[in-house]
Amino acid sequence: MRALPGDTALMLAGQSGGSSDPEALEAVRRKYGLDQPMVIQYVRYMWLFLQGDLGVSSSNGLPVGPTIVDRLPVTAQLALMSLTLAAILGVGAGILAALWRGRAGDYLIGIAGLAGISVPSFWLALVLVIVFAVNLGWFPASGYVSFVDDPIGNLTRMVLPVCALATSFAAIYMRQMRSAMTEALQTDYIRTARAKGLARWTIIVQHGARNSLITILTLTGLQLGALISGAVVIEQVFVIPGYGKLLLDAVLARDYAVVQGVALVTLIAYVAISLLVDALYALVDPRVRTSGRA
Amino acid sequence: MNAPVVAGIAAHDPPALVADGLSVRFQVGQGSVTAVDEISFGVRPGEVMALVGESGCGKSSVAMALAGLLAPNAELTGSVTFGDTDIVGLGERQLSKIRGRSIGVVFQEPMTSLNPVLTVGRQVSEVLRRHAGMSRKQAAEHSVELFERVGIPDPRTRARSYPHQLSGGMRQRVMIAMALACRPRVLIADEPTTALDVTVQSTILRLLRELGREDGTAIVLITHDLGVVADIADRVAIMYAGRFVEEGEVHDIFAQPSHPYTRALLAATPRQGEAGQGRLAEIPGIVPVLHEPATSCSFADRCTRVGSTCHESRPQRSRVGQHHVWCFHPVGEEGSR
Amino acid sequence: MVHTLRFVFGRPATAVSAGVILLFAAVAVVGPWISPYDPGHQDYSAIFGSPSGAHLLGTDDLGRDVLSRLIEGARISLAVALATTALVLVVAVPIGLVAGYYRGWLDVVVSRGVDVMLAFPYIILAVGLAVIMGPSLLTVTVSMAVAVLPWLIRIVRGEVLSLREREYVSGAVLDGARTHTILFRHLLPNLTGPLIVQATLLIPFGILGEALLSFLGLGVQPPTATWGVMLANAQPFAQSNPGLSIVPGIAIAVVTLAFNLLGDGLRDLFDPRTVR
Numbered sequence: 003m004r005a006l007p008g009d010t011a012l013m014l015a016g017q018s019g020g021s022s023d024p025e026a027l028e029a030v031r032r033k034y035g036l037d038q039p040m041v042i043q044y045v046r047y048m049w050l051f052l053q054g055d056l057g058v059s060s061s062n063g064l065p066v067g068p069t070i071v072d073r074l075p076v077t078a079q080l081a082l083m084s085l086t087l088a089a090i091l092g093v094g095a096g097i098l099a100a101l102w103r104g105r106a107g108d109y110l111i112g113i114a115g116l117a118g119i120s121v122p123s124f125w126l127a128l129v130l131v132i133v134f135a136v137n138l139g140w141f142p143a144s145g146y147v148s149f150v151d152d153p154i155g156n157l158t159r160m161v162l163p164v165c166a167l168a169t170s171f172a173a174i175y176m177r178q179m180r181s182a183m184t185e186a187l188q189t190d191y192i193r194t195a196r197a198k199g200l201a202r203w204t205i206i207v208q209h210g211a212r213n214s215l216i217t218i219l220t221l222t223g224l225q226l227g228a229l230i231s232g233a234v235v236i237e238q239v240f241v242i243p244g245y246g247k248l249l250l251d252a253v254l255a256r257d258y259a260v261v262q263g264v265a266l267v268t269l270i271a272y273v274a275i276s277l278l279v280d281a282l283y284a285l286v287d288p289r290v291r292t293s294g295r296a
Numbered sequence: 297m298n299a300p301v302v303a304g305i306a307a308h309d310p311p312a313l314v315a316d317g318l319s320v321r322f323q324v325g326q327g328s329v330t331a332v333d334e335i336s337f338g339v340r341p342g343e344v345m346a347l348v349g350e351s352g353c354g355k356s357s358v359a360m361a362l363a364g365l366l367a368p369n370a371e372l373t374g375s376v377t378f379g380d381t382d383i384v385g386l387g388e389r390q391l392s393k394i395r396g397r398s399i400g401v402v403f404q405e406p407m408t409s410l411n412p413v414l415t416v417g418r419q420v421s422e423v424l425r426r427h428a429g430m431s432r433k434q435a436a437e438h439s440v441e442l443f444e445r446v447g448i449p450d451p452r453t454r455a456r457s458y459p460h461q462l463s464g465g466m467r468q469r470v471m472i473a474m475a476l477a478c479r480p481r482v483l484i485a486d487e488p489t490t491a492l493d494v495t496v497q498s499t500i501l502r503l504l505r506e507l508g509r510e511d512g513t514a515i516v517l518i519t520h521d522l523g524v525v526a527d528i529a530d531r532v533a534i535m536y537a538g539r540f541v542e543e544g545e546v547h548d549i550f551a552q553p554s555h556p557y558t559r560a561l562l563a564a565t566p567r568q569g570e571a572g573q574g575r576l577a578e579i580p581g582i583v584p585v586l587h588e589p590a591t592s593c594s595f596a597d598r599c600t601r602v603g604s605t606c607h608e609s610r611p612q613r614s615r616v617g618q619h620h621v622w623c624f625h626p627v628g629e630e631g632s633r
Numbered sequence: 634m635v636h637t638l639r640f641v642f643g644r645p646a647t648a649v650s651a652g653v654i655l656l657f658a659a660v661a662v663v664g665p666w667i668s669p670y671d672p673g674h675q676d677y678s679a680i681f682g683s684p685s686g687a688h689l690l691g692t693d694d695l696g697r698d699v700l701s702r703l704i705e706g707a708r709i710s711l712a713v714a715l716a717t718t719a720l721v722l723v724v725a726v727p728i729g730l731v732a733g734y735y736r737g738w739l740d741v742v743v744s745r746g747v748d749v750m751l752a753f754p755y756i757i758l759a760v761g762l763a764v765i766m767g768p769s770l771l772t773v774t775v776s777m778a779v780a781v782l783p784w785l786i787r788i789v790r791g792e793v794l795s796l797r798e799r800e801y802v803s804g805a806v807l808d809g810a811r812t813h814t815i816l817f818r819h820l821l822p823n824l825t826g827p828l829i830v831q832a833t834l835l836i837p838f839g840i841l842g843e844a845l846l847s848f849l850g851l852g853v854q855p856p857t858a859t860w861g862v863m864l865a866n867a868q869p870f871a872q873s874n875p876g877l878s879i880v881p882g883i884a885i886a887v888v889t890l891a892f893n894l895l896g897d898g899l900r901d902l903f904d905p906r907t908v909r
Contacts, residue, residue, distance in 0.1 A: 122845060287413055
């Protein structure tokens with residue numbers, strides 16, 4: 003991030019109302035330790051980071067740590083709701099497509115899925131706003147309120163962003179689920195399940211879908227980066243004060259402290275979620291759980 | 297080795313399963329392939345009937361047809377009757393009430409035939425819950441008893457295992473427990489020991505026969521291995537290109553094989569005790585693929601006793617000693633050549 | 634080649650997609666000659682004009698002709714998409730080839746690197762690049778390429794690993810064929826099918842990426858008209874003039890869908906193993 007052009011001190015000085023005269027700049031540099039060598043700056047940063055101090059934003063002077071803590075739940079809500087919606091829609095449609103393989107329903111779902119990955123999410127967001135906010139007036143066009151303050155207001159404002167963000171992920175889930183399920187339905191154990199005379203629904207859900215979930219879990223792990231990227235864009239369109247918007251604004255404003263903080267927290271979150279996905283693997287696939295003693 | 301039909305099961309008990317004029321054709325692209333060509337047989341309760349032949353002879357198609365498990369591109373004609381129900385033409389929903397209850401199936405690959413993400417106990421329980429109306433708890437309890445019955449040591453613990461934690465032999469025991477859970481009239485065993493270690497093959501086969509006799513279950517055993525037939529079957533049908541070529545009591549056929557193909561098969565099979573891996577590669581030629589029902593003897597091209605009639609019409613069933621053969625020039629009728 | 638064409642035009646979905654793509658490419662190439670107006674020309678007497686004989690798709694907030702801007706956008710979209718695809722192929726194919734062929738520690742390093750890159754949100758990367766390099770066409774191209782690079786490396790490596798096991802390759806290895814002979818004579822030609830499929834799927838990714846980054850102000854800068862820039866311009870007027878937002882979006886969606894459909898179709902042709 004230090005490679006970014008532009009002089010932080012210049013911006014900080016401008017921020018605190020000072021002019022660009024050399025003396026003021028020098029003072030600012032000293033205050034934030036910017037006159038120290040890079041290595042020292044880095045070590046100092048990490049030391050403070052471990053104490054929970056991520057420095058101060060150069061664009062508004064607020065401490066970075068609390069800002070991130072403030073913004074994180076917003077994006078977490080958006081991402082989790084979108085992922086849940088996408089998984090429900092995608093897995094359901096994928097199962098149906100696999101069951102209707104080669105028939106009209108499969109074809110329609112396939113086209114819908116392709117459309118889902120072809121439509122840019124930010125454009126979809128615009129269209130949703132035009133249709134449902136501007137013309138029909140069902141939902142607010144933008145903004146955010148905390149769930150704690152106003153649950154209904156929070157949810158109505160979340161509907162359009164969640165739909166916009168979920169669409170492409172639902173399409174990806176659908177395509178993956180369709181092929182996983184098609185494969186599962188051709189396995190020997192599905193034949194066994196049929197030979198046992200189990201009800202069709204039991205066969206599909208307990209024997210077919212359960213095995214396909216492993217694929218879905220892998221996919222979720224891989225889509226994490228894309229999910230964060232998607233959230234950045236959607237937050238921008240709907241003016242949601244989330245983590246993504248914080249990052250984008252910070253980069254555009256060359257607010258190093260915020261960018262560094264966000265990047266670090268993202269990395270930690272990523273590692274945490276990866277561990278969670280691994281734990282879920284063990285829950286879904288007994289072969290992973292017992293690989294130690296098998 | 298071929299025990300006579302056990303006491304209590306009379307030779308003229310009504311058959312548990314009757315297949316009559318059973319044919320299976322597969323739609324492949326524009327054409328179709330005849331896999332099974334009008335075969336008829338019956339199996340009595342407690343009896344083990346083996347269908348034997350090389351791969352591609354249609355024996356597995358017969359097995360799948362009996363269980364109503366043929367692929368969607370298969371066309372099934374004739375009749376398959378269990379008691380008084382004909383399953384040919386039944387829909388998936390009606391079939392699902394018969395499968396698991398009246399017909400059990402043991403497949404060749406115990407590795408892939410069990411669901412990897414469910415405990416084996418659960419996989420047995422669900423049959424009981426579906427067909428015997430048991431509660432989750434009763435079914436779990438009864439599954440443990442079934443595991444004990446098929447000789448799984450420490451059944452209570454094993455019921456909580458996943459398939460990958462069990463050996464091949466144990467998995468096949470689970471399959472057998474599953475197939476016999478509801479004491480079906482008929483058990484179809486499709487190459488049940490082919491994928492197993494030679495050392496456990498015989499144990500599994502004997503287990504199958506014992507359980508079949510205890511419950512009075514008719515067993516249809518599909519195999520390519522005449523050693524297996526000699527081991528546990530009461531009756532045997534030799535199949536070639538979708539048809540029976542010889543059928544009868546095992547000891548009759550082994551003592552007096554009349555069809556040239558049966559003789560070739562027997563000659564290609566190592567004697568008992570020499571590890572029964574009869575791969576039958578010694579008969580020159582391959583099993584023909586039939587697009588139309590045959591109008592001649594299908595074995596004619598590979599036969600050493602072939603005559604002109606063999607190419608002109610299909611051999612009909614005839615009696616040789618105590619069993620049946622489909623051949624114009626059966627061995628033993630030297631005068632006819 | 635003839636076989637491929639027959640396949641593509643023999644099925645309605647792929648035939649229509651191929652038609653759309655050809656039209657898109659044609660418009661992109663001859664754009665300057667068929668464009669009714671200069672896409673940058675501002676006509677303050679015709680602001681927010683509705684579609685009419687003079688302006689088929691109307692005019693925008695500065696009175697610029699939407700159709701002409703759409704045509705210029707097609708040109709830039711295609712350029713960015715092709716450049717991204719080429720860049721990715723040039724970098725990913727050798728890496729994947731070498732990693733899959735030599736395996737060992739090299740493969741481990743490449744695979745782990747790919748995993749890390751896959752996890753990283755590409756948008757953060759693009760944003761960072763945009764700030765370092767300044768927002769431009771080149772920035773868009775490079776960031777989109779970096780974003781898809783790990784996917785393609787992974788695919789090429791996987792293909793090579795499976796090809797390596799085939800008899801003709803292991804035979805060539807045993808015969809003591811030189812490494813570059815094996816790589817370029819035996820492996821590369823067999824990658825053509827999968828690579829064509831991937832290229833077909835990379836192009837829409839490039840188009841979407843350009844639109845997204847330009848929309849966020851990180852890519853192509855106004856006044857150059859690209860589909861993303863047009864959408865960004867139109868956003869403030871979404872309520873009063875929704876048409877300005879809808880037209881470029883439809884262009885993006887239709888072209889992307891066409892490429893995706895064609896890619897799926899070609900996958901059936903080149904990789905029949907995939908369950909579809």
